[in-house]
Amino acid sequence: MSGKFKSTATQTAIRLIKLMQLIPRNQPGTRRRIGTQELEKRLAELGFDVSRRTLQRDLQNLMAAFPHLRNDGHQEALGWYWDEKAAEESIPAMDHSVAFSLKMMDKLLRPRLPALMKRLAPYLEAADKLLPFERKKETERIIVVPRSMPLLPVAMDEAVMDVIYQCLVDERQFRARYRRRDGEAAEYVLNAHGLVLRNEVTYLVATAWHYEDPRHYALHRFEKNGLEILDTPAHTPAGFSMAEYVDQGGFLYLRSALPLKISLLMDKNTATHLEETPLSEDQRIEADESGWVRITATVADTEQLRWWILGLGNKAEVERPEALREEIAGILTASLERYQNK
Numbered sequence: 314m315s316g317k318f319k320s321t322a323t324q325t326a327i328r329l330i331k332l333m334q335l336i337p338r339n340q341p342g343t344r345r346r347i348g349t350q351e352l353e354k355r356l357a358e359l360g361f362d363v364s365r366r367t368l369q370r371d372l373q374n375l376m377a378a379f380p381h382l383r384n385d386g387h388q389e390a391l392g393w394y395w396d397e398k399a400a401e402e403s404i405p406a407m408d409h410s411v412a413f414s415l416k417m418m419d420k421l422l423r424p425r426l427p428a429l430m431k432r433l434a435p436y437l438e439a440a441d442k443l444l445p446f447e448r449k450k451e452t453e454r455i456i457v458v459p460r461s462m463p464l465l466p467v468a469m470d471e472a473v474m475d476v477i478y479q480c481l482v483d484e485r486q487f488r489a490r491y492r493r494r495d496g497e498a499a500e501y502v503l504n505a506h507g508l509v510l511r512n513e514v515t516y517l518v519a520t521a522w523h524y525e526d527p528r529h530y531a532l533h534r535f536e537k538n539g540l541e542i543l544d545t546p547a548h549t550p551a552g553f554s555m556a557e558y559v560d561q562g563g564f565l566y567l568r569s570a571l572p573l574k575i576s577l578l579m580d581k582n583t584a585t586h587l588e589e590t591p592l593s594e595d596q597r598i599e600a601d602e603s604g605w606v607r608i609t610a611t612v613a614d615t616e617q618l619r620w621w622i623l624g625l626g627n628k629a630e631v632e633r634p635e636a637l638r639e640e641i642a643g644i645l646t647a648s649l650e651r652y653q654n655k
Contacts, residue, residue: 324361328356328361328363328371329371329375331356331359331361332352332356332368332371332372332375333375333379333382335347335352335355335356336352336382336393336394336395337394337395338394338395338396338397338399338435339383339394339395339396339397345394346385346392346393346394347392347393347394348391348392348393349365349368349369349372349391349393350365352368352372352393353365353368356368372384372391372393379399381395381396381398381399382394382395382399383395383396399435407436407439407440407443408443409443409444411440412439412440412441412443412444413440413444415433415436415437415440416437416440416441416444419433419437420457421457424466424513425466425510425513425515426474426510426515427469427471427474429474429478431471432478459512461512464512464513465513466513466514467513467514467531467533468533469515469532469533470533470535470537472537472540473489473532473535473536473537473540474532476489476540476542477505477508477517477532477535479542480505480542480547481505481507481508483542484546484547485542485543485544485545485546485547486502486503486504486542486543486545486546486547486548487502487503487505487540487541487542487543488500488501488502488503488539488540488541488543489501489503489535489536489539489540489541490535490536490538490539491530491534491535491536492534492535492536493534498536500539501521501522502521502522502543503517503519503520503521503530504519504520504521504547504548504549505517505518505519505547506518506519506520506527506547506549506553506555506558507555508532509529509555509559509564511564514531514532514533515531515532515533516529516530516531516532516564517529517530517532518555518558518563520548520549520550523548525550526550527550527553527558527563529563529564562613562615565613565615565616565617566615566616566617567613567614567615568614568615568616569614570614571614572611572612572613572614573611573612573613573614573618573634573637574609574610574611574633574634575608575609575610575611575612575618575631575633575634575637576607576608576609576631576632576633577607577608577609577622577629577630577631577632578601578603578605578606578607578608578629578630578632579605579606579607579608579625579628579629579630580605580628580629581604581605581606583625583628583629584598584605584606584608587608591610592608592610592612593610593611593612595609595610595611596608596609596610597609597610607632619637619640619641619644622641623641623644623645
């Protein structure tokens with residue numbers, strides 16, 4: 314929006330709407346506020362030329378009309394905010410398809426990111442009010458199921474997640490104690506770059522102190538005590554991209570940087586899913602005289618590849634590379650010996 318707005322009734326109404334949108338919602342465990350001076354500056358950037366006295370009068374009138382609009386009572390520099398119970402309103406209003414999508418997102422993400430969904434509670438409540446009873450029942454018809462062995466989601470402290478979300482939004486460093494897999498905890502100063510959802514675990518991708526190499530940290534291993542948002546701006550390594558970090562194997566357990574050209578013999582029925590969800594762009598599936606099918610593909614040399622092959626049991630056989638065939642055969646032989654020696 315550009316240009317100056319004249320002081321007409323219509324423009325006053327528009328200004329009040331924009332003013333309400335500029336005021337942040339407070340969240341449990343946080344202290345989100347915006348001062349009158351900052352509001353005056355933001356309105357000016359939107360093209361509203363309004364005096365400090367007029368702005369203060371607007372805020373008082375809005376507080377009288379909206380009981381969930383609050384200030385912190387500091388007369389020198391009032392901080393304005395919506396409390397947690399304020400209803401969520403939007404212009405234009407939410408439609409049924411958006412409401413339904415929000416309810417489905419809640420079903421998918423609540424087990425993994427409960428603190429995030431708690432922040433979205435006003436939107437979900439608005440969606441509940443909008444959806445008629447028969448449409449609410451539609452959300453019961455869509456179920457999220459894991460493809461692999463179902464595991465319970467890890468327990469995450471909402472206070473930890475609130476701090477990390479805030480640092481991601483404000484691009485600030487934070488200090489925290491992190492418990493490694495061996496149980497030992499150490500203190501870090503971290504620069505948060507993004508979140509990755511991996512099955513039941515959520516990870517923070519971050520760099521520590523002034524280092525340039527990003528690593529990932531399981532959110533549930535951060536300790537609540539000692540968490541502190543710092544005034545220092547977060548440092549992002551030059552050219553860093555979350556998408557590239559993940560695409561280049563940031564969440565893979567690489568055996569080597571060189572890709573593998575694999576050839577597998579696989580039971581035909583077992584291989585059906587690879588026709589729809591191939592291993593790679595160059596995957597090929599051909600019939601074999603044995604009645605099985607031969608699958609060739611170029612894939613990353615990872616631990617995940619080995620876990621996947623082992624999970625296929627007697628429905629798959631590695632033909633090449635020879636080193637991978639021998640490795641899988643050795644693992645299966647050792648497993649068989651354990652069963653036979655009991």
